[in-house]
Amino acid sequence: xxxxxxxxxxxIKDLVSRxxxxxxxxxxxxxxxxxxxxxxxxxxxxxxxxxQHGFLIESKRGGGxxxxxxQIQISKGNHFMHFMxxxxxxxxxxxxxxxxxxxxxxxxxxxxxxxxxxxAVSDQVxxxxxxxxxxxxxxxLKNILLSLVE
Numbered sequence: 001x002x003x004x005x006x007x008x009x010x011x012i013k014d015l016v017s018r019x020x021x022x023x024x025x026x027x028x029x030x031x032x033x034x035x036x037x038x039x040x041x042x043x044x045x046x047x048x049x050x051x052q053h054g055f056l057i058e059s060k061r062g063g064g065x066x067x068x069x070x071q072i073q074i075s076k077g078n079h080f081m082h083f084m085x086x087x088x089x090x091x092x093x094x095x096x097x098x099x100x101x102x103x104x105x106x107x108x109x110x111x112x113x114x115x116x117x118x119x120a121v122s123d124q125v126x127x128x129x130x131x132x133x134x135x136x137x138x139x140x141l142k143n144i145l146l147s148l149v150e
Contacts, residue, residue: 008034008044012069016055021071045069051082053102087142090134096121096141108148117144 015023
């Protein structure tokens with residue numbers, strides 16, 4: 001069963017896709033729809049709709065406040081370079097999974113390729129101690145991204 005955060009994330013993604021890449025939401029209204037506290041909405045937006053995931057957030061506080069979510073439209077090569085910069089010297093398994101999901105969502109890789117990438121950078125395969133495990137994972141994913149751009 002999907003978590004509340006997963007359900008909220010999918011709802012917002014659907015709004016963005018139906019609205020040509022830009023969706024405006026009101027935090028309290030969304031919290032009422034999902035019967036949750038507004039901070040849950042903040043958490044989902046902060047962790048799942050940031051630049052690393054291909055989104056830009058604009059917000060206005062106050063009585064008529066809103067949160068506007070823009071899906072960033074950039075070329076394939078620039079998108080890969082953006083991913084490369086986000087990876088850095090280390091990469092957790094969770095963050096690697098999110099990046100791979102993003103590559104799949106943007107249709108840069110197939111579902112089969114995404115599954116292979118997840119397997120290649122999983123903790124079960126990278127039998128190393130931290131921080132070496134995250135460093136090796138980062139290098140593997142960077143090299144794979146470079147091979148996709150060429």
